[in-house]
Amino acid sequence: MKYLITDDSKLARLSLLKSLQPYIKNDEIYQATNGLEAIEIMKTHKVDIIFLDLTMPIMNGYETLPKILEINPDAKVIVVSADIQDKAKNIVINLGAQLHIKKPINKKKMQEIINILA
Amino acid sequence: MNQETITLTEDEKDVLQELMNIAYGSATTVIAEMLDAFASLSIPKIEILKTTSLLAKFDDLKSTSYFFSTQAFMGEFSGESVFFINKVSANNLAQHLELENNEDIHDAILELTNVLTSSLTTRLAQEMKTEITYSSPNISEISLEQIADTQTFKNYSQVIVIYIQINFKDQKINGEIFILTKDGSIQWLKQRLNSILAALI
Amino acid sequence: MAQTKIEQYISCIDIDKKLISNINNGILILDDKLTIYYFNKWLELHTKLKEQDVLYKQLDTIFTTIKTKTLIRKIKTALNIGSPTFYIADISKYLIPIKINQIKASNYTYMQQDVSIIPFDKTKKIVALIITDQTNISNTNSLLKANINKVNILNNELVKERDTINKKVLLIKIDTNNIIQNVSQAYLELIKYDKNELLQHDYFEYLRPFTKEKLLQDIKKYMKSKTVFKFEQKFFTKRKQEIWLKNTLLPEYDNFGNHIGFIFFKENITASKKLQLHQKKLLVHSRLVAKREMISMIAHQWRQPLSVITANISNLIISKELDTLTNETIDKSYEQILTTISSLSDTIDFFRDFFNPCKSLSETYLNELTNKSVYLLKNDFKKYNINYIEEMDQNLKIVTYKNELVQTLMSILKNSLDALLEIKIKNKNIILKAFKKNNYINIMIIDNAGSINKETLNQIFEPYFSTKSKNGSGLGLYMCKIIVKDYLNGHISLSSHKNETKVLIKLPLTIH
Numbered sequence: 079m080k081y082l083i084t085d086d087s088k089l090a091r092l093s094l095l096k097s098l099q100p101y102i103k104n105d106e107i108y109q110a111t112n113g114l115e116a117i118e119i120m121k122t123h124k125v126d127i128i129f130l131d132l133t134m135p136i137m138n139g140y141e142t143l144p145k146i147l148e149i150n151p152d153a154k155v156i157v158v159s160a161d162i163q164d165k166a167k168n169i170v171i172n173l174g175a176q177l178h179i180k181k182p183i184n185k186k187k188m189q190e191i192i193n194i195l196a
Numbered sequence: 197m198n199q200e201t202i203t204l205t206e207d208e209k210d211v212l213q214e215l216m217n218i219a220y221g222s223a224t225t226v227i228a229e230m231l232d233a234f235a236s237l238s239i240p241k242i243e244i245l246k247t248t249s250l251l252a253k254f255d256d257l258k259s260t261s262y263f264f265s266t267q268a269f270m271g272e273f274s275g276e277s278v279f280f281i282n283k284v285s286a287n288n289l290a291q292h293l294e295l296e297n298n299e300d301i302h303d304a305i306l307e308l309t310n311v312l313t314s315s316l317t318t319r320l321a322q323e324m325k326t327e328i329t330y331s332s333p334n335i336s337e338i339s340l341e342q343i344a345d346t347q348t349f350k351n352y353s354q355v356i357v358i359y360i361q362i363n364f365k366d367q368k369i370n371g372e373i374f375i376l377t378k379d380g381s382i383q384w385l386k387q388r389l390n391s392i393l394a395a396l397i
Numbered sequence: 398m399a400q401t402k403i404e405q406y407i408s409c410i411d412i413d414k415k416l417i418s419n420i421n422n423g424i425l426i427l428d429d430k431l432t433i434y435y436f437n438k439w440l441e442l443h444t445k446l447k448e449q450d451v452l453y454k455q456l457d458t459i460f461t462t463i464k465t466k467t468l469i470r471k472i473k474t475a476l477n478i479g480s481p482t483f484y485i486a487d488i489s490k491y492l493i494p495i496k497i498n499q500i501k502a503s504n505y506t507y508m509q510q511d512v513s514i515i516p517f518d519k520t521k522k523i524v525a526l527i528i529t530d531q532t533n534i535s536n537t538n539s540l541l542k543a544n545i546n547k548v549n550i551l552n553n554e555l556v557k558e559r560d561t562i563n564k565k566v567l568l569i570k571i572d573t574n575n576i577i578q579n580v581s582q583a584y585l586e587l588i589k590y591d592k593n594e595l596l597q598h599d600y601f602e603y604l605r606p607f608t609k610e611k612l613l614q615d616i617k618k619y620m621k622s623k624t625v626f627k628f629e630q631k632f633f634t635k636r637k638q639e640i641w642l643k644n645t646l647l648p649e650y651d652n653f654g655n656h657i658g659f660i661f662f663k664e665n666i667t668a669s670k671k672l673q674l675h676q677k678k679l680l681v682h683s684r685l686v687a688k689r690e691m692i693s694m695i696a697h698q699w700r701q702p703l704s705v706i707t708a709n710i711s712n713l714i715i716s717k718e719l720d721t722l723t724n725e726t727i728d729k730s731y732e733q734i735l736t737t738i739s740s741l742s743d744t745i746d747f748f749r750d751f752f753n754p755c756k757s758l759s760e761t762y763l764n765e766l767t768n769k770s771v772y773l774l775k776n777d778f779k780k781y782n783i784n785y786i787e788e789m790d791q792n793l794k795i796v797t798y799k800n801e802l803v804q805t806l807m808s809i810l811k812n813s814l815d816a817l818l819e820i821k822i823k824n825k826n827i828i829l830k831a832f833k834k835n836n837y838i839n840i841m842i843i844d845n846a847g848s849i850n851k852e853t854l855n856q857i858f859e860p861y862f863s864t865k866s867k868n869g870s871g872l873g874l875y876m877c878k879i880i881v882k883d884y885l886n887g888h889i890s891l892s893s894h895k896n897e898t899k900v901l902i903k904l905p906l907t908i909h
C-alpha cells in the first residue's frame with residue numbers, strides 16, 4: 079500500500095503519521111505540503127490512500143481532490159479538516175472523497191478509518 | 197513590561213497555526229449553526245508584533261467605519277480578542293437575524309465576538325490542556341484614532357496576533373478577529389507548543 | 398467551643414444553596430424553552446413575585462418585554478459552545494424589568510443589568526442566568542460619555558485653533574539650548590524651507606549667515622534675562638529673496654512654571670519696508686525737482702536786476718557814442734550796477750545752504766522762515782497785484798528742520814501764486830497765518846483762487862498728480878506731505894470751499 083499525507087502543517091502531518099504507524103508494515107508513506115506537491119507525487123507513484131487537508135496555500139483541498147481522482151480513479155481520499163460544517167462535508171463527498179474526518183486525527187479516529195477502508 | 201524580543205520558531209508557528217485551524221473549524225461550525233449559514237474560513241495568520249505595529253494595522257482597517265469589540269480571556273493562557281466588523285456586514289447580520297434596532301445589532305455583534313472568542317480559545321485551550329474563563333465582551337465606542345490611548349493596549353508590549361477572516365458569503369457578512377496574548381502568556385505558550393511537538397517525535 | 402458550634406452548623410447546611418439565595422445577584426435557572434426552574438430570593442425581593450408563583454412558567458410570559466427569540470438564541474449558543482453568553486447593560490439595558498426605588502438621581506427608570514447565561518447541563522438543555530445590577534456603573538458611564546463629548550468638542554476647538562495658528566502665524570519655538578523645536582507652517586511657506594531643514598537645528602546657526610553680530614548678541618542678552626525683545630530683521634528665503642520681519646522674542650514656560658525655551662513671533666513687514674524704500678527714492682527725486690524749480694525761480698528773480706544792469710551798460714555805450722558821457726552818468730550807472738549785483742549776490746547767499754537737507758534741528762523765529770519762503774515770490778506778487786498778507790506773532794519760535802519747512806511753505810505759496818495767475822478777479826489774496834495752539838504751531842496758507850473739486854482734493858497728495866498742463870512735476874504736494882509727516886512730525890491737510898483754498902500745516906513746537 080502507498081499512502082500520501084497532504085497537509086501544510088507539520089504538526090498535522092506528524093500526528094497523522096503517528097496514528098497511522100501501528101497499521102503500516104512495508105508500506106510506503108509520502109508527504110506533501112500542498113495540493114500541487116500532492117499531484118506531482120501522484121503522477122510518479124501509484125498512491126492508494128490519500129489524507130487531504132482542505133485549507134492549504136498554493137492549491138487547496140477542494141481543487142486538489144478532483145485532480146487526484148483524475149490521475150488515479152481508484153485512489154481513496156480521506157479529507158481531514160477542521161471545517162466540519164455540513165455543507166463542507168457534502169461538497170467533498172460529492173467531489174469523490176471517501177470520508178470527511180474532523181481534525182485532529184487521533185488513534186481512535188484512525189482505527190475507524192482503517193476499519194471503513196478495509 | 198518585558199522588553200525582550202520574543203520570536204516563534206517555524207515549528208512553534210506551525211503547531212500554533214494547526215491548533216488554531218482546528219479551533220477555528222469548531223468556532224465556525226458553532227457560528228454557522230447559530231446563524232444557520234455556511235462560512236468559509238481563511239488560513240489563520242500568526243505574527244508577533246509590537247503594539248505600535250498592531251495599532252498601525254488597526255489603522256488600516258479604519259477606511260470603512262468599523263464596529264470594534266473586545267473580550268478578555270484569563271487563565272494560564274490569557275489575553276484579549278478584538279473583533280472588527282464593518283457597518284455593511286453588521287447591517288447584513290442584523291437583517292439575517294431579523295433585528296430591528298441599533299441595540300439589537302450591537303448585542304448581536306457582541307454575541308458573535310463572544311462565540312468566536314470562546315469557541316476559538318476554548319478549543320485551543322483544550323488542545324493545550326488548560327482552562328480559560330471569559331469576561332463579558334464589550335463594544336468599544338472610542339474611535340480607532342484613540343485606541344492608542346486606551347489602557348487595554350498599553351498592557352501589551354508585544355503581542356501574538358492571530359488574525360482570521362470570517363466569511364459568510366451568502367449573507368455577505370465578513371469580519372476580522374485578532375487574538376492577542378499578553379507578554380507573560382507568550383513564554384507559557386512557547387513551552388506548551390514545544391511539548392506538543394515533542395510528544396509526536 | 399464556639400468554633401465547634403460553627404463547624405457543626407456549617408456541616409449541616411447546604412452552603413451553595415444558602416449563598417445563592419442570599420447573594421446580591423438575580424439567579425434563574427431556565428431551559429431552552431424559557432421554563433423557569435429556579436428563581437432566587439434576590440429576584441423575589443426585586444420583582445415582588447414569589448418563586449412558587451413563577452415556577453415552571455415561561456419567563457417571557459411573566460416579563461413580556463423579553464425578546465423571546467434573542468434569549469433562546471443566546472441560551473442555545475451558550476449550550477452549544479459550552480461557555481457563557483451575555484447581555485450587556487451598556488447595550489441591552491435590562492432583561493428583567495425592575496423599577497428603581499432609589500431617591501438618588503438616576504438616568505434610568507429600570508435597573509440596568511448585566512446577564513451571564515451559563516450552560517448548566519447540555520443534554521437537559523438547562524442554563525443558569527446570573528443578573529448583576531449595573532445601574533450605578535451605567536450612571537457613571539453616561540455621565541462620563543457626556544463629559545467625553547464636551548472634552549471632545551473643546552479638544553476639536555483647540556485643534557482648530559492650533560491649526561489656524563500653524564497656518565497663519567509666523568513662529569519658531571526653540572528650547573533652552575537654542576535648538577528649534579517647532580516651526581509654524583506659515584513661516585515655512587514664507588521662507589520656502591522644509592520643516593526638517595530647521596527642526597532640531599540650532600536657531601543661531603540658522604540666523605548667523607544674514608544677521609549682524611551685534612543683533613545676535615542683543616538677542617542672546619534678552620534671552621538670558623528672559624525678557625520680551627522686539628526687533629526688525631532682514632531674512633532671506635531659500636530662493637535668496639529678501640524679507641523683513643518684525644520679531645518678538647518671548648520666553649516660554651510649561652504648566653509648572655519651568656522655563657522651557659523661547660518663542661519668536663514674526664510679522665512680515667516686507668511690504669511696508671519696500672514702501673519706505675520707495676518713498677526714500679521718491680524723496681530724492683523730489684529734491685531734484687525742487688532744486689530745478691528753485692533754480693528757475695532764481696533765474697526768474699535775476700531777470701529784472703540783470704536787465705537793470707544791461708540797461709545801464711547800454712546807456713553808457715550809447716552816451717559814449719553820442720559823446721554825451723559824463724562822469725556823473727558813469728558814477729550813477731556804476732553805483733546802480735553795483736547795488737544790483739550785490740542784490741543778485743544776496744539772492745545766491747540767501748539760498749546757498751538751501752539745497753542740502755538739514756542735518757540738525759535748530760530753534761528759529763518762524764517769520765524768518767516765512768520771509769525766506771516768500772523771498773523769491775515777492776516780485777511776482779507785486780507784478781501781478783497779489784496781496785500777500787502775513788498774520789503772526791513776530792516772536793513765534795519753532796524747533797525744526799529749517800530748510801525742509803522753508804521748501805514746503807515755498808512750494809505751497811508757489812501753488813497759490815500759479816492758481817491766482819490762472820484766474821481773473823479783482824482782489825487776489827494770499828494770507829499766511831500762524832499761531833500757537835497747545836504744543837503745536839498751526840500754519841495756514843489761504844488763497845482765493847477758487848475752489849478745488851472733491852475728486853481733485855482726494856488725489857492732491859498722491860505722487861505724480863498734477864493739474865498743471867506744463868511744468869508741473871506732480872511731486873510738489875506729495876513731497877510736502879512726506880516732509881511734514883515723516884521729517885517734521887506734523888500733519889498737512891487741504892480744504893476748499895467757496896472761492897478759498899486752505900492748506901493747514903500742524904507742526905510740533907519741538908521735534909523730539
